[in-house]
Amino acid sequence: MANFQNSTSTEARYFAALVPLVNCLRLVINGLSLVKDDGLIKSVTREGNPKELLRGPLYYVLMLILSALVFWRDSPVGVISLSMMCGGDGVADIIGRRFGSMKIFYNEKKSWAGSISMFVFGFLVSIGMLYFYSILGYYQLDWIETLQRVALVSLVATVIESLPITEVVDDNISVPLASMVAAYLSFGY
Numbered sequence: 001m002a003n004f005q006n007s008t009s010t011e012a013r014y015f016a017a018l019v020p021l022v023n024c025l026r027l028v029i030n031g032l033s034l035v036k037d038d039g040l041i042k043s044v045t046r047e048g049n050p051k052e053l054l055r056g057p058l059y060y061v062l063m064l065i066l067s068a069l070v071f072w073r074d075s076p077v078g079v080i081s082l083s084m085m086c087g088g089d090g091v092a093d094i095i096g097r098r099f100g101s102m103k104i105f106y107n108e109k110k111s112w113a114g115s116i117s118m119f120v121f122g123f124l125v126s127i128g129m130l131y132f133y134s135i136l137g138y139y140q141l142d143w144i145e146t147l148q149r150v151a152l153v154s155l156v157a158t159v160i161e162s163l164p165i166t167e168v169v170d171d172n173i174s175v176p177l178a179s180m181v182a183a184y185l186s187f188g189y
């Protein structure tokens with residue numbers, strides 16, 4: 001019998017990835033209108049169009065699956081990249097919509113308020129999650145170095161998120177992938 005209960009086991013990451021995988025399937029079957037979950041569509045889409053589920057939300061859960069399978073609890077890269085997507089990009093949307101009157105000169109759709117909040121909250125959520133995981137004994141981190149490295153990753157994620165590339169690649173893909181590359185180069189594992 002596979003040892004799912006032990007988070008250090010190889011099987012654990014596959015077991016954990018089942019949760020976003022189930023949600024991935026929910027998004028796909030509702031996005032293709034094979035079924036109609038009004039609660040899901042109302043809570044996750046902006047205009048109530050089921051097809052919206054196949055973009056931002058789907059990319060979001062695919063990144064959750066990727067981080068769980070590739071990085072799991074062994075590397076800080078997965079935690080940091082998800083913190084940038086969930087904590088940084090998520091707050092940038094909220095703050096930017098409300099306080100984003102000063103637009104970024106190279107991207108009229110994004111604002112300084114949104115990008116600054118992306119940097120700050122991406123950094124804070126990352127550090128908070130790394131601290132939590134270090135208390136659990138998953139990582140032994142040099143915190144002076146870690147603060148500097150996470151600040152660098154947050155800056156990279158913030159710049160990528162601010163670029164006018166959403167029409168080409170959704171920021172639920174570009175932000176976590178850029179964060180993964182920057183974090184892997186910074187932390188080395």
Ligand SMILES: C/C(=C\COP(=O)(O)O)CCC[C@H](C)CCC[C@H](C)CCCC(C)C
Nearest residue numbers: 019020023044056057060061064082086172
């Ligand atoms: C609304 C969502 C993404 C839209 O992003 P954007 O287009 O506004 O940039 C998220 C959709 C979530 C999905 C329906 C269910 C996710 C389940 C997952 C296991 C929850 C874990 C989240 C945790 C914070 C890692």
Ligand SMILES: Nc1ccn([C@@H]2O[C@H](COP(=O)(O)OP(=O)(O)O)[C@@H](O)[C@H]2O)c(=O)n1
Nearest residue numbers: 056092093096097100109110111114115171
């Ligand atoms: N850096 C940012 C990010 C978002 N925003 C605001 O939040 C809205 C949604 O941002 P977005 O298109 O990146 O949406 P998500 O798909 O990331 O949630 C934008 O149209 C802006 O009004 C901002 O002002 N500055």
